[in-house]
Amino acid sequence: xxxxxxLIVSAIENGTVIDHIPADKVFQVVKIxxxxxxxxxVYLGINVESKKxxxxxxxxxxxxxxxxxxxxxxxxxxxxxxxxEIKGFEVVRKQTVQIPERIEHIVKCFNPNCVTNKEHDIPxxxxxxxxxxKLRLVCHYCEKYTSEENIEFI
Amino acid sequence: xxxxxxxxxxISISDYTPEEICHVLDIAExxxxxxxxxxxxxxxxxxxxxxxxxxxxxxxxxxxxLLGGNVIGFSSTSGTSxxxxxxxxxxITMVASYADLIVMRNPIDGSARLASEVSKVPIINAGxxxxxxxxxxxxxxxxxxxxxxxxxxxEITLVGDLKYGRTVHSLVEAMSHFNAKFNLVSPVELxxxxxxxxxxxxxxxxxxxxxxxxxxxxxxxxxxxxxVQRERFPDPLEYEKVKNSYVLxxxxxxxxxxxxxxLHPLPRVNEIxxxxxxxxxxxxxxxxxxxxxxRQALIAAILGLK
Numbered sequence: 001x002x003x004x005x006x007l008i009v010s011a012i013e014n015g016t017v018i019d020h021i022p023a024d025k026v027f028q029v030v031k032i033x034x035x036x037x038x039x040x041x042v043y044l045g046i047n048v049e050s051k052k053x054x055x056x057x058x059x060x061x062x063x064x065x066x067x068x069x070x071x072x073x074x075x076x077x078x079x080x081x082x083x084x085e086i087k088g089f090e091v092v093r094k095q096t097v098q099i100p101e102r103i104e105h106i107v108k109c110f111n112p113n114c115v116t117n118k119e120h121d122i123p124x125x126x127x128x129x130x131x132x133x134k135l136r137l138v139c140h141y142c143e144k145y146t147s148e149e150n151i152e153f154i
Numbered sequence: 155x156x157x158x159x160x161x162x163x164x165i166s167i168s169d170y171t172p173e174e175i176c177h178v179l180d181i182a183e184x185x186x187x188x189x190x191x192x193x194x195x196x197x198x199x200x201x202x203x204x205x206x207x208x209x210x211x212x213x214x215x216x217x218x219x220l221l222g223g224n225v226i227g228f229s230s231t232s233g234t235s236x237x238x239x240x241x242x243x244x245x246i247t248m249v250a251s252y253a254d255l256i257v258m259r260n261p262i263d264g265s266a267r268l269a270s271e272v273s274k275v276p277i278i279n280a281g282x283x284x285x286x287x288x289x290x291x292x293x294x295x296x297x298x299x300x301x302x303x304x305x306x307x308x309e310i311t312l313v314g315d316l317k318y319g320r321t322v323h324s325l326v327e328a329m330s331h332f333n334a335k336f337n338l339v340s341p342v343e344l345x346x347x348x349x350x351x352x353x354x355x356x357x358x359x360x361x362x363x364x365x366x367x368x369x370x371x372x373x374x375x376x377x378x379x380x381x382v383q384r385e386r387f388p389d390p391l392e393y394e395k396v397k398n399s400y401v402l403x404x405x406x407x408x409x410x411x412x413x414x415x416x417l418h419p420l421p422r423v424n425e426i427x428x429x430x431x432x433x434x435x436x437x438x439x440x441x442x443x444x445x446x447x448x449r450q451a452l453i454a455a456i457l458g459l460k
Contacts (some may be wrong), residue, residue: 113283115264119242122268131352140283141264143166145349
């Protein structure tokens with residue numbers, strides 16, 4: 001199985017592998033990390049068999065390493081993701097993602113009357129709050145809550 | 155340590171600590187005794203009302219004039235560059251170069267916070283959509299402290315539209331600092347949102363929810379009435395069923411505590427019967443008058459003059 005996967009997507013020499021992404025969230029992760037504008041090769045895998053999760057997605061980004069703040073943003077959609085840094089085809093670091101305390105620029109405020117939806121070019125800012133075990137994004141401007149199921153990426 | 159609010163915008167009541175709130179109330183008390191104080195001495199305050207308002211605008215402008223200041227601004231956007239499509243940030247940047255302080259009301263939620271981030275002079279939020287109206291909260295707190303002698307350990311009954319009423323939300327948040335007990339009286343459709351109740355829970359305070367007003371009157375220190383609006387009900391029949399449950403009449407106050415006072419952010423429509431007006435427990439008109447002192451206090455404190 002492992003061998004066949006390698007035939008589909010080559011191992012990268014240097015860069016970052018984002019593994020264990022929920023299969024339907026790969027494109028959101030691409031967007032959050034700005035990989036749609038990447039200048040180095042990026043390989044995507046969707047609906048790949050996973051022992052742990054049934055199916056999963058992954059992204060391999062050549063010659064690029066990310067700041068933890070950037071990677072933590074993907075925790076909003078892919079809390080199970082693991083981040084593997086590769087140097088010279090070797091794994092040099094493996095880590096998980098953590099939901100950050102603040103989310104900026106990537107999520108739309110759910111409140112249609114929020115100033116970020118009414119005026120042009122106002123970057124959104126949210127504080128992350130956990131209410132009754134559920135994730136809530138509190139808008140810095142309108143102070144309204146955007147709940148997990150209403151998260152929409154800009 | 156002395157408290158200074160110099161250059162501190164007031165966007166949300168939670169921007170100020172309980173100590174800072176009490177500091178503003180102390181200054182307001184001084185203005186009530188002596189309202190004419192020429193502290194502004196010709197300074198210019200901008201009053202930008204992007205939507206109409208009667209009480210808030212007039213009480214701000216009264217406060218500015220009592221302080222010897224000059225007002226520039228507009229009371230609606232008609233004929234302004236806003237109608238030509240100017241961004242809020244540009245309007246604020248421009249006005250901030252003319253005035254020492256900006257008072258702003260705007261129908262868009264979060265507009266005041268944005269204004270405070272682009273303005274080089276402080277902003278006082280005079281209401282941003284359904285979000286915050288902190289100067290109303292300040293005058294409510296002033297009225298409560300003045301009539302009760304304290305903000306601590308009071309039983310506060312909030313009546314009517316607790317779901318959409320922003321004054322109620324700010325008041326709950328602010329009074330949660332002062333060990334209040336809350337009675338929440340509303341139709342089931344208009345209950346206090348969970349996010350606002352969270353402030354009460356975070357402070358480990360008590361609250362009870364009711365659908366009838368009468369039973370809570372005898373143990374209330376403050377009865378804070380708000381309007382139940384017909385348009386909040388998807389089914390007009392539901393409104394018809396409940397509309398009279400939230401009308402306060404004079405006879406209902408017969409067993410109220412001697413210190414009990416009735417407050418209302420105004421405008422009132424029919425939720426407080428006019429027969430309450432002559433009852434000494436009716437305090438809503440004085441409450442509106444207190445708005446001038448509270449706003450004088452805020453302007454003076456934010457400009458570093460008190």
